[in-house]
Amino acid sequence: MLIILTIMLVAVGALLLVHLLMLRREIGRITEQLGRYNERRTGKKMDVALFDQKLEALAGEINRQSNLFIESETNRKRAEKEFRQAVANISHDIRTPLTSILGYIQLLEAESITPEEKLEYIAVVKNRTRRLQALLNDFFELSVIESLDYSLQTEKLEMTGLLSEILVGFYDSYNERNITPDIRLPKEKMFVYADESALRRVVENLLVNTVKHATGHVVISFKRQRETADFTIVNDAKELVGSDVNLLFNRFYTADRTRSDQASGLGLSIAKSLMKKMGGTLTAELDGEKLMIICRWKLCD
Template sequence: MLYFTIIILIAFIVVLTRFFLLKREIKRAARELQRLNGQETAKKIDVSYYDRDFEKLAKEINDQIDKTKQAKAEKQSTENELKQAISHISHDIRTPMTSILGYIQFLEADEISDERKKEYIGTIKNSAERLKVLLEDFFELSIIDQVDYPLKMEQVAFNELVLEVLFGFYEAFNERDIEPVIDIPENDWDLMVDPSAAKRVIENLVVNAMRYSTGDVAVRLKKTEASIQLTISNSVDPSSEIDVTHMFDRFYKADQTRTGKGTGLGLPIAKSLMEKMNGNIDAEVQDGQLTVVCVWWY
């Protein structure tokens, strides 16, 4: 009986000691969390007393801390991008608006010839059209960037879709005296895409190639075991400093094309649509050629 009582007493002491140590560890963890929440430290919870369940709890808390830090960083990044977007949008809108208001003042002058009036009206129309395209592109990009942006994926003969888009640029190529190199196989290559989104991607890339080409444009389509790849390339001025790492960034391109005819949003729109279709888009500059490659996986 005495032996049994001693065993019970020892077991009680062990449990009591374990309880005391675990409670002390919980209090220490609570203090660390308080310091972390009070931004007194960035240190996560560490465990000095071994307990499997408490270690699991500490790990989950530390994982949540990491997720919270990541969420804060992403929020800060989003806020910075939003501020930058507002700055760029206001700048881009101000330019054609200033032009429109300025030429309207010229038209209000008493002494102005019909020829000069016609010239001013033409400038106003061009600025208004640029403003319209700018606003439409910003609106389109904001819609595409939404998580629930709708896609209507369907099986299409992709080579025919590419050719259909290129036929629409026939007059534009002639006007710019560009004879494109087109390498599109006649075999039907079925691919699951959103036809409207895929056409928009191709259109934007062709427009970009024509706008900045110094001579030629090439469009090629090829098939691999796992993907269909569309390559659109054009010659570029060797002195131009094209940063392909930022080429699809809306703000970088907007800055680079602010004085040109484009809004600088064609490539960012193409990238967003490719990502929505689980595709990939990339670019490189080599030997005076800018090459953009779109990849759709089966």
């Protein structure tokens, strides 16, 4: 009996020793794989040859960490690219009016100019200065909105009446551009939770963008969906055909670098950031030559 017990203990010990050696070898193999991956000699993820739940779990977590690192690195590179593009664009947008201002100041210093020319040059300088001021104000506002400690005070707002009030304020702007918008608002009241000041800013930015860039027929509607209230603007946008309309919300993006002097290129980006802060969404879709911008809030009772 003692001999049998001894044999069993030796067998168990041998099995444990073999398993330990196999674990040791597998850990060494995983370490080698991880080393090659960290040195960028391979993009292959960890795999386990030995069937062991603990080792498989470890390899899974290593692979998960690798995926998180790749995602973080991708986001970092994209942020760096966007930042460089933003710097390039804001440099262009600041340099253009500044160059113009300096040029007209030199003209004003000339002794040969007439009083009429002087008034004309002063008007141009004022216009370029206002453009520069608007650009810097928008840039500062966007940086404040996107800061982590920026918060909004949400409350229950009745949207139909609020939208009607905002739209009335844009009557003259649309009329000056010879645009007669097709406005479709419901008779019923709809309520959402939002910050009123931020909501007004979002809607006004969208309408200003339409005034500046829309041509032809413009449809502005507000509808109740199953769980959301959707404010939608649809207008012709032939210049955007074939492009990524989501770029419209990027800082300083413009489909036309010869945009009007009053455009800062930040209006839609500010609107999207505010919607995100309010828990809503702002998206764009292209249907043929029609651009559809959709602003969506969650309905409340």
